[in-house]
Amino acid sequence: QVQLVESGGGLVQPGGSLRLSCAASGSIFSIYAMGWYRQAPGKQRELVAAISSGGPTIYTDSVKGRFTISRDNAKNTVYLQMNSLKPEDTAVYYCNAVPYQDVWGQGTQVTVSS
Numbered sequence: 001q002v003q004l005v006e007s008g009g010g011l012v013q014p015g016g017s018l019r020l021s022c023a024a025s026g027s028i029f030s031i032y033a034m035g036w037y038r039q040a041p042g043k044q045r046e047l048v049a050a051i052s053s054g055g056p057t058i059y060t061d062s063v064k065g066r067f068t069i070s071r072d073n074a075k076n077t078v079y080l081q082m083n084s085l086k087p088e089d090t091a092v093y094y095c096n097a098v099p100y101q102d103v104w105g106q107g108t109q110v111t112v113s114s
């Protein structure tokens with residue numbers, strides 16, 4: 001059974017940094033590329049970063065140069081280092097496979113505000 005547990009969110013001032021972690025159980029981590037998604041109030045969930053099992057990464061334009069996705073295959077964990085945070089990064093962040101599977105964790109809230 002797949003489980004996804006996100007952590008590391010919080011309240012940070014503009015320009016600050018956070019590091020999100022996602023622990024994945026089940027076969028999802030070893031089979032699929034993994035990604036971080038986010039959903040802001042009133043908006044659709046969007047994919048912001050993804051990483052294949054071999055390491056290549058992709059980012060949505062709005063986070064390029066500020067966010068870095070990485071994975072530890074031995075720990076079945078994917079990370080998102082977020083630097084130079086902006087108020088528009090405020091959202092609930094989720095991890096899932098890419099393409100996403102029909103199972104979601106509880107997410108972790110990121111709030112960027114002064």
